Amino acid sequence: MKRIAIDMDEVIADTLATHVEWYNRDYKDELCIGELEGRSLLEARPEAQVAIESYYEREDFFRNIKVMEHSQEVLRELSEHYEIFITTAAMEVPASFHAKYEWLLEHFDFLDEMNFVFCGDKSIIRADYMVDDNIRQLRAFKGKGVLFSAPRNVYETEFVRVNNWLEAKEWFMAELEEARQ
Numbered sequence: 091m092k093r094i095a096i097d098m099d100e101v102i103a104d105t106l107a108t109h110v111e112w113y114n115r116d117y118k119d120e121l122c123i124g125e126l127e128g129r130s131l132l133e134a135r136p137e138a139q140v141a142i143e144s145y146y147e148r149e150d151f152f153r154n155i156k157v158m159e160h161s162q163e164v165l166r167e168l169s170e171h172y173e174i175f176i177t178t179a180a181m182e183v184p185a186s187f188h189a190k191y192e193w194l195l196e197h198f199d200f201l202d203e204m205n206f207v208f209c210g211d212k213s214i215i216r217a218d219y220m221v222d223d224n225i226r227q228l229r230a231f232k233g234k235g236v237l238f239s240a241p242r243n244v245y246e247t248e249f250v251r252v253n254n255w256l257e258a259k260e261w262f263m264a265e266l267e268e269a270r271q
């Protein structure tokens with residue numbers, strides 16, 4: 091089976107939506123996701139840097155992030171045809187390790203936990219495909235990169251793009267078909 095390396099934040103975990111929701115709730119702001127096209131939360135609210143970054147220190151934040159729509163059912167299905175690895179640049183936020191691990195066990199219990207990869211620079215990852223919202227990680231990857239849409243990357247055109255997990259499923263099933271021919 092071919093291997094897919096799948097990112098966590100903004101791909102199977104709806105981190106940005108949760109971040110904006112908690113930030114708005116705690117700091118009485120009314121920021122909309124729509125305001126974040128082509129830029130990060132921090133770029134949209136530089137004056138709130140301390141507030142925004144405070145969540146990266148909180149295990150309860152990482153533990154309660156919403157699951158990206160359709161990611162569970164699609165990964166379950168894809169795991170019958172592909173070897174699935176979850177590859178997250180967790181080194182960027184060390185306080186998230188334990189919560190991320192528990193989050194994966196809870197929401198993706200059908201995956202082998204030995205396939206959870208907590209890393210920093212993803213260029214070390216060897217797989218056939220990488221699904222990520224971060225263009226920098228895809229550029230460093232040696233296999234085929236698939237860009238998962240996130241507000242920040244809407245203007246990127248360098249990689250194949252999937253807008254959601256239903257599109258990702260179609261794309262990966264089409265790849266299987268192509269390989270059979």
Ligand SMILES: [Mg+2]
Nearest residue numbers: 097099100223
């Ligand atoms: Mg990500």
